[in-house]
Amino acid sequence: MSLHIGDTAPNFTTDSTIGEINLHKWAEDSWVFFFSHPADFTPVCTTEMGRTAQLADEFSARNVKPLGLSTDIVEEHWDWIYDVNSTQNTGVHFPILADPDCEVAQLYDMIHPGESNTEAVRSVFIIDPDKKIRLSMTYPMSVGRNFDEILRVIDALQLGDKKSIATPADWRPGDKVIIPPSIDNEEAKKLFPNGWEELRPYLRLTEIN
Numbered sequence: 001m002s003l004h005i006g007d008t009a010p011n012f013t014t015d016s017t018i019g020e021i022n023l024h025k026w027a028e029d030s031w032v033f034f035f036s037h038p039a040d041f042t043p044v045c046t047t048e049m050g051r052t053a054q055l056a057d058e059f060s061a062r063n064v065k066p067l068g069l070s071t072d073i074v075e076e077h078w079d080w081i082y083d084v085n086s087t088q089n090t091g092v093h094f095p096i097l098a099d100p101d102c103e104v105a106q107l108y109d110m111i112h113p114g115e116s117n118t119e120a121v122r123s124v125f126i127i128d129p130d131k132k133i134r135l136s137m138t139y140p141m142s143v144g145r146n147f148d149e150i151l152r153v154i155d156a157l158q159l160g161d162k163k164s165i166a167t168p169a170d171w172r173p174g175d176k177v178i179i180p181p182s183i184d185n186e187e188a189k190k191l192f193p194n195g196w197e198e199l200r201p202y203l204r205l206t207e208i209n
């Protein structure tokens with residue numbers, strides 16, 4: 001099944017390191033950073049699990065719950081978490097789904113046969129509190145994800161929702177933002193009373209607090 005931005009994230013109930021999880025219920029009114037891994041006890045995955053745990057306060061500050069998936073069983077996840085904690089100097093406190101039969105991985109199109117028929121690639125789904133998929137990205141098994149980018153895109157999505165703006169290339173929090181073309185100048189005067197820089201009628205930059 002191929003999933004698109006704007007789709008409702010398919011719900012599922014499955015076993016995890018904190019017991020059975022029903023995605024929509026577990027998410028409550030939080031955002032979800034849902035990310036898959038090929039397998040337990042693999043080096044790249046170990047660093048990614050550790051990085052997610054190290055960033056617990058950053059995710060929490062953004063009202064985001066991390067949710068991992070690996071195509072192994074809960075008991076293996078627990079043994080692996082011990083390794084992650086000791087090699088990455090952290091404590092994994094977010095749940096990891098156990099998906100040995102790849103049911104959730106298939107539901108989210110995480111199995112890419114060109115990479116593996118039995119293990120998930122490195123998928124990311126950012127799901128908002130309305131359970132809509134707001135971002136998806138896919139990395140190959142051999143490349144660890146950039147967690148600065150994951151936090152950056154969450155910041156951009158949340159700021160966009162709050163302030164009706166878009167963000168330019170390489171935007172970082174505090175940088176100028178874009179007034180989207182869907183907002184005409186009359187409306188923009190109300191939304192952005194401090195004005196904007198108009199490089200082209202379709203390219204208006206403004207500062208936001």
Ligand code: BEZ
Pocket residue numbers: 038039042043044045046141142
């Ligand atoms: C890893 O996590 O290190 C990994 C997993 C599957 C294939 C290649 C690398």
